[in-house]
Amino acid sequence: MSAVDKGLILVVDDEASARRVLSAILEQEDYRVVSAGDVDEAIQALSRHDFDTVITDMKMPGADGLQLHDQIKQNYPEIPVIFLTAYGTVESAVNAMNLGAFYYFVKPPDYLNLKGILARAVEQRRLKRELAQLRQRLTGLPGPAQFIGQSRQMHQVCDLVEAIKDSPSSVLICGETGVGKELAARALHYGSVRRDAPFVTVNCAAIPGELLESELFVYEKGAFTGAVSRRIGRIEQAAGGTLFLDEIGELDISLQAKLLRVLQEKEVERLGDNRRIPVDFRLVSSTNRELPQEVAKGTFREDLFYRINVVRIDLPSLRERREDIPLLVSEFVKEFCVQEGKVLVVSEKAMQTLCAYHWPGNVRQLRNVVERAVVLSRGREILPSDLPDEVRGQSLSPGSADSPAVIPLRELEAEAIRRALAECSGNKSLVAKKLGCSRKALYRRLKEYDLS
Numbered sequence: 324m325s326a327v328d329k330g331l332i333l334v335v336d337d338e339a340s341a342r343r344v345l346s347a348i349l350e351q352e353d354y355r356v357v358s359a360g361d362v363d364e365a366i367q368a369l370s371r372h373d374f375d376t377v378i379t380d381m382k383m384p385g386a387d388g389l390q391l392h393d394q395i396k397q398n399y400p401e402i403p404v405i406f407l408t409a410y411g412t413v414e415s416a417v418n419a420m421n422l423g424a425f426y427y428f429v430k431p432p433d434y435l436n437l438k439g440i441l442a443r444a445v446e447q448r449r450l451k452r453e454l455a456q457l458r459q460r461l462t463g464l465p466g467p468a469q470f471i472g473q474s475r476q477m478h479q480v481c482d483l484v485e486a487i488k489d490s491p492s493s494v495l496i497c498g499e500t501g502v503g504k505e506l507a508a509r510a511l512h513y514g515s516v517r518r519d520a521p522f523v524t525v526n527c528a529a530i531p532g533e534l535l536e537s538e539l540f541v542y543e544k545g546a547f548t549g550a551v552s553r554r555i556g557r558i559e560q561a562a563g564g565t566l567f568l569d570e571i572g573e574l575d576i577s578l579q580a581k582l583l584r585v586l587q588e589k590e591v592e593r594l595g596d597n598r599r600i601p602v603d604f605r606l607v608s609s610t611n612r613e614l615p616q617e618v619a620k621g622t623f624r625e626d627l628f629y630r631i632n633v634v635r636i637d638l639p640s641l642r643e644r645r646e647d648i649p650l651l652v653s654e655f656v657k658e659f660c661v662q663e664g665k666v667l668v669v670s671e672k673a674m675q676t677l678c679a680y681h682w683p684g685n686v687r688q689l690r691n692v693v694e695r696a697v698v699l700s701r702g703r704e705i706l707p708s709d710l711p712d713e714v715r716g717q718s719l720s721p722g723s724a725d726s727p728a729v730i731p732l733r734e735l736e737a738e739a740i741r742r743a744l745a746e747c748s749g750n751k752s753l754v755a756k757k758l759g760c761s762r763k764a765l766y767r768r769l770k771e772y773d774l775s
């Protein structure tokens with residue numbers, strides 16, 4: 324970061340000369356500037372960079388400044404927006420200020436005045452950012468969970484979480500490793516009426532059988548070899564709150580029977596003194612196994628399966644919702660830049676590489692890759708060279724270590740469209756040209772594969 328870096332500004336104007344003049348003036352003042360010629364470009368830029376302020380023209384062909392303002396207020400409410408407007412649109416700019424815009428100037432603006440207002444906007448943005456960080460530190464982690472994702476699948480998950488959060492019914496969260504199952508469990512708890520009671524996690528895969536039993540149920544001194552003092556088991560600890568059994572598919576068959584009894588009788592038998600204690604908790608479980616298959620094999624009790632699976636939440640893998648990758652990347656970059664004290668953006672090529680990878684470890688892997696890139700990056704941009712070899716080197720060639728030997732044609736076609744969209748920054752005419760199909764055919768496939 325330059326010692327005099329004053330902040331990152333997005334300038335939006337359909338007139339190239341107006342963009343150039345304003346950008347040059349701001350750069351002279353030690354602001355960094357990204358410019359966009361229309362609202363679509365501006366929205367793409369917003370998903371990639373963490374702007375301190377947006378300065379936008381009001382009237383533009385297609386979507387106008389007001390629509391951009393709406394989008395910013397919805398998705399990035401902390402970014403101040405300054406309007407540049409012609410005399411004819413002053414009324415709209417005043418309305419926008421009533422809806423939360425920071426300021427407006429009639430074109431051509433008095434640049435001295437504009438610089439003063441911009442400095443205040445940037446300062447306000449920094450204060451809000453600091454406040455959010457302080458709040459997060461004060462409330463302490465683990466806290467309420469925040470799902471990042473705009474895809475249709477993530478909207479469906481969030482709607483389901485919202486609909487069932489206050490119900491006492493048991494929930495089973497299914498999905499591959501790293502898709503956010505624990506995050507969903509936290510969202511359920513911290514969004515619910517139980518939020519002030521404990522959220523207790525037990526990882527059934529990480530704790531061996533006998534120890535797991537002692538984790539779950541109270542044990543007394545001498546209850547079994549190694550038990551030296553009295554302690555409240557996890558089930559009792561979750562009283563009034565949520566018990567999250569991570570990887571429930573790993574629970575051995577004798578513990579499955581004990582858990583089933585607890586769920587049926589709403590009582591826990593204390594290990595060691597055989598007293599029965601009433602318990603009230605909501606059970607949320609997660610698994611990356613196909614439990615019906617385990618039931619069929621006899622390794623998971625059918626009666627327990629029905630008890631824990633009253634409501635099922637399926638979390639999609641990251642490759643099934645690639646449109647969320649740019650947003651996840653930019654949020655993780657912001658988070659790790661704060662941690663590392665850096666200011667970084669992701670280069671176009673690096674973002675394309677991230678969007679094209681198939682992410683077997685899902686969001687966890689993406690988060691780790693971004694953290695590593697932020698730590699390694701030496702310049703102002705994250706480049707493909709800051710990404711690990713496996714992410715850079717992946718191709719759709721059959722038989723490579725990570726990719727399946729046979730790729731369904733639909734998947735190949737959807738992948739080709741995603742890559743072209745990323746390469747052409749979403750310009751549909753160019754995408755259609757590059758793919759050698761008509762715009763109409765492209766739009767049909769975009770709809771069919773749910774790509775935006």
Ligand SMILES: Nc1ncnc2c1ncn2[C@@H]1O[C@H](COP(=O)(O)OP(=O)(O)OP(=O)(O)O)[C@@H](O)[C@H]1O
Pocket residue numbers: 469470471472498499500501502503504505506507569609611686687690
């Ligand atoms: N939608 C999301 N938005 C933001 N962060 C996410 C999202 N999904 C997952 N993460 C992050 O990815 C990491 C892994 O998430 P989590 O532990 O919830 O996954 P999991 O499905 O429970 O994994 P496992 O099956 O391996 O236990 C966490 O750091 C989590 O915060």
